[in-house]
Amino acid sequence: MRVLVTGGAGFIGSHYVRQALSGVYPTLVDAEVVVLDKLTYAGNRENLAPVADSDRLRFVRGDICDGELVAETMAGVDLVVHFAAESHVDRSIAGSAEFVRTNVLGTQTLLQAALEAEVGRFIHVSTDEVYGSIDEGSWPETHPLEPNSPYSASKASSDLLARSYFRTHGLPVCVTRCSNNYGPYQYPEKVIPLFTTNLLDGKKIPLYGDGLNVRDWLHVDDHCHGIQLVADGGRAGEIYNIGGGTELTNRELTALLLEATGADDSFVQPVIDRLAHDRRYSVDITKISEELGYQPRVPFAEGLAATVRWYSENRGWWEPLKAGG
Known part of the structure; x- marks a missing residue:
């Protein structure tokens, strides 16, 4: 079996590759894993260092917009x-x-x-941000797409393209939509690694607006586990939400990171809120739970503590990234 992982040197993609090549996913235990990654600022070959010597890993540096390269890399997948x-x-x-x-x-x-x-299965990894913002309750997969940022609008557009290739051509596509990921190897522009590394360096952390925006937190290991469940047993043409089950305001998350790093409130620097900042995200995971048996397995307190510890112990990974902007 041959698996093509695009963006496999990024935060989530590299975790999936490391798990796949370490025997965590039974259906991929003998699979060849081909990573296609452009190595933009957020892609890092060091993320694959733990499995770099595997004879089942092949790395291709390239752009997913390069049709000729993509066609060559897709052969036999x-x-x-x-x-x-x-x-x-x-x-x-x-x-x-x-x-x-x-x-x-x-x-x-x-x-x-x-x-x-004629690929047998295509998993398109998307985001809960395509749904927009929700004041109460949780989004099912049938909720209309109401993206509010250029990022989420571009992801919503890609979701619709994926759906169209199933409806028009019968390509066996599944779409997954996850909540906010956290864990090791996350590029230090996202909130948890940014705040953690700033605090480890004794620097202030920027808190948007009133800090009451709510996010559901999902450990990267749970996310990748959910993706593999969809790859193994998801119904073609279907969408599956993958959530972590821990909703926190940004202010609550900040307090936990201050505590974990031994810092106090003086390190918090309020900043002007982001444009069109979505107030709350929350996905309903009933579908993937009932159909595929998914449940988040990493307790947030344990996952956050392990993540902070990883950044504390791996300055050699993140310091060059922050120094390079």
């Missing part, structure tokens, strides 16, 4: 797990062109190549 995306909301607000190019055109390029190569 049985499963595509598509992580590659521009994903930072603030960057999309500052400039959205690269988000549209990578997330929309790149996804279409992959879908077309997978169709022509």
